[in-house]
Amino acid sequence: MPLEQPSDYTVRRFSLDVWKKFLREAAPYKKHMIALIACAVVLAVADAMFTLMLRWVINDLQADAMTSLWPHGCVYLALAIVFASCVAVFIHLGGKISTYLSYDIRQKGFRKLQDLSFSFYDTRSVGWLVTRLTSDCDRLTRILAWGTLDIVWGGMLVISIAVISLILNWRLALLMLLVVPPMAVVSLYFQRRILHLSRKVRKANSHITASHNESISGVRTTRSLVRETDNFDEFQALTTTMYDSAVKNSLLAAMFLPIITSMCAIAVAVSLWRGGVIAQDNPLRIGEMVAFIHFALHLFGPIQEIAARFVDIQACQAAAERVMDLLEIEPEIQDAPEVTRAISQRQANGADDDSAMDGGDNEMHTIEFRDVTFAYESGQEVLGNFNLTAKAGQTIALVGPTGGGKSTIVSLLCRFYEPTSGQILINGVDYRKRSLHWMQSSCGIVLQTPHVFSTTVGDNIRYGRLDATDEDVVRAAQMVNADHFIREMDHGYQTQVGEGGVKLSTGQKQLIALARAILADPQLFVMDEATSSVDTETEGLIQQGLENVLGGRISFIIAHRLSTIRSADSIVLIENGMISEQGTHHDLIARKGAYYRLYTNQFQREKQDEIFRGG
């Protein structure tokens, strides 16, 4: 369930800047917009013409001037065809603008999301971001296409009616048009209130959904605590709140139309009365009176539409700001200008030596953390003056309590974040002077919560190296002992894993993620609890496979499992963002400090778990 932010329900103040930016995005569809507006104008004028048509027929009837109906029929048919084609064209144009512009914005936003820093992701849920590029984006483009159409059409229709009626009889016209301003005011008032209330309804609805969700997933707890009645009472309070707002909303809506049609009726009555008085003396002006009645009856449609669209635009203010912010935001971590220059220079020269895309070293010999301090945006420091050096061929195991800063080290290493102060050096060069793309494609990262895409098992592994052959994929799977279970699946490597990999166990997903990283053949290998859900026996087998692969590379491993930790070249115990112990397994055991305690506890846990699994 996507999280809704409180701000989703508040009415933002209208600001033109955002919409100007939005219009800039729509610039490629300028021609379509102009055509759409032209269409709306023709539509409005044609609409008014139908009324004149009626006047023409009636007047001719009165004047006995109707010798043939053909001219009337032909003009009417022409009008009808123009009108219907306009309808077809404007729907087509509006559809084109809204769908194509949606596509453009989504594509642009998606690209942006690929490059944004993780600090951006830390404060926003996935559901929230998805909403920006789906419903928010659609709402905006719809407003642009259909909102413009409605406003232009409505405005032109009111103007046409005003102009024609003023020409026919300006005194009567002024009387009739008197009703327009109050109608506009009433419409705006109601639409605004309805908008406000429907926000309340949506908010109440999201609370109800959350409560339902909690009740279903927590049903056993609720029953063991015998809380059914309390829960139900609380839930009823929520549905009552929703009911109250929703009823208020529908009462308002029910009131709106009768009020505005009654106001219209005043204009109709005035037309009938004053127009009728004139027509009584001159039957040739009956047509004129009918036209006025017709016009008066037609006034409320466009006014109501214009009011509704203005309120829509206001309602979309927040959505517009959020989408535009996303398109404009600059990633915090990106290539330095000199790196970008180096890359383009190298591309221009078509260099084909062994150096990396940015002209630097392609191989990693050492990685050094030098006085690295890191704090999240909240100001909470998770790493302080951290120093660590790793050389090619070394495996560094990071151990320590949860929240101690191990995962932060990994994130810094992969440049998901950059140090707040201090440096991370690759072969002695600050990694901020290297290309981000090179850095990240040289890392193989396997995370604790493995992510698989909803495609086949084979393609999930191939994600590590897109041009890998089937044999390469199988070899990678064999190396992590995954080949066996994959072959046992219905379609082997062609098996669809389902959304989020629902058809796989966590352990299986971890193996696939591991195979993917191995296939990528990285220079720096990082595993963050990558095999936590794999059983001990399989982990042992993986260990052997990995040792063959990892030779000559740098690897960082966060793990609980002793077998993994023990074989590391260096074990680093991290507590509260600092290194508290460092050395080989033997050294640290001999020291009998924190690592010793951690080891003895873990040893007993693992052995006991093993006994249970073994039966």
Add this chain to the structure above:
Amino acid sequence: MAQKNTFWRFMKGQRFRYVSAIGAMFVGMLVLAERPVVFKVAIDHMIKGQDAEGRWVGWLGGSLLLAAVAVIVITVLSGLFMYLKGRWAGIASEAVARDLRNKLYDHIQHLRCTYHDTADTGDLLQRCTSDVETFRAFLAVQGTEIGRACIAVLVVFPYMLMVNVPLALMAMSVVPVVLGFAIVFFVKVRNTFRLCDEAEAVMTTRLQENLTGIRVVRAFARQDYECEKFADDNALFRDRRFRLIRIMAVYWSVSNLLCTCQIGLVLLTGAYMIRGGSADAGGLTVGGLVAMLFYMRMFLWPIRHLGRVLGEAGKAVVAMSRLGEILDVPREESHGSGDDPERLEGRIEISGLNFHHGQVQVLDDVTVSVDAGQTLAILGPSGSGKSTLVNLLLSFYDYDPGDQANGSIRFDGRELSSMDQKFVRSQIGVVMQEPFLYSRSVRDNIRVGHAGADEEEIISAADSSCVHESIEGFDKGYDTIVGERGVTLSGGQRQRLALARAILRNPPILILDDAMSAVDTETEQMILKALRDRHGCSTTLVIAHRLSTLMHADRIIVVEDGRIVQEGTHESLVDVEGLYRRLWRVQNELADDLRAELGGDGDSAGKEGDDAS
């Protein structure tokens, strides 16, 4: 018993109001249909030489001012009825939705646990939210739209016949054409709609997957690849939706052309009839013709919309049957006889208990008893039947003690199945391995089972379960909100919070189902000590994998494949070959391991291993 899922069933309590709404709409239309009559009379009156006909003539007496007032009165009156329609339909549909939500919530809470074992949470949630909304929208919108179209035709047709029969028939002839076109069209494009929805779902899924896996995308520097993939899905969605809109453009313009042409045809035919003189005209007047045109506008618009409305109504039928499916599932029935004591002492006797899950025997002749205030530890590999036992004790699963072969469970000598389930559960505090916490404050989560608890009791419970300090460490202390919008608690913190929640209720029986697996050993020992200090209050059942959790129990049973294979105390079990002893030996293995690592100074390491136990 399954009822038929008719609208009528779900409308209970609001049927009269909803029917009244339709009635009000009928009256409102009827009143509004008088308005063109006023126009007709007024116009005909103006035209000299023509005698006005119709019911308003005598009344208006030829006064235009009166006619004008009549227009206003009619409009306001009709508006009043339309307001009543909106009011009643709105209240009725919201009330039906509210009652339905409440009923579903209460019903789901009371379904048997065996139902929840197999139910798909997402699907259930979907039904409780969007299906209810679909049904509500049907009542509020589509129901009244369908009523409006029918009533419009029904009311207006007689009026038009009164004006002129041939012209009325001609005007009406367009109704079946437009309606048929609308229905056929919306049936035809249903597939296009579906394709469009599917493409949107694919696109959204791709986006969502990319964002959840953004670290993987970065880790392999696959940004460009992802953009290409997304572009495909994005373009497919765009093209399908654009195609849908283009088809809709055809629909709306063709139906528009049909309607305007029909109006034009009536206008010109009417004019032709009037021009030809009263002989052909059948009494048609200019006023009559004008009225006819107004009548046509009254029913054409609702009819054009009917195709779409009916399509939506189809969804409501599906939603109703899905909701009916849930409501037809029988609820758990209380099997209490009403003579439950106020509080149990906590003596548990299980004898000869057998239990089957389908064909599989999960518990096989289990006999064990615990005296009030004692601690029983249960040890066994996963799938050995421990959780089933817990579910039986909590009355989540039913057993049938009537059959001798099933055995019995007695609390204080009373058969479990003769007591009210809610009473039994109120006497048991249970903490699971993965406890469920409510998304409210820490304080509320602790006192959720014992609403009357004061601050002191809450803190004392939190203290006993060693979570007080962690809570104090949060920015907002006990007011910290747990869950999605709040602080994410670690597994150990969640377990300890759930323990505090259970302790606060001070139940006669406490069940810890692998409840401290995520708590570190030192903290665990402190908690166990605190629990022992409360000893005497609660009979405690401990299920665990760790020796440190189990060893202090008064009695320990070892369960394998649903059978008790060993029974005794720590001291007695250590001496007998079996699962317990093997666990015990881990201590020695550790000592060996450390000795091997350290070479010479291994003896002292071994001793420390012993101390830790």
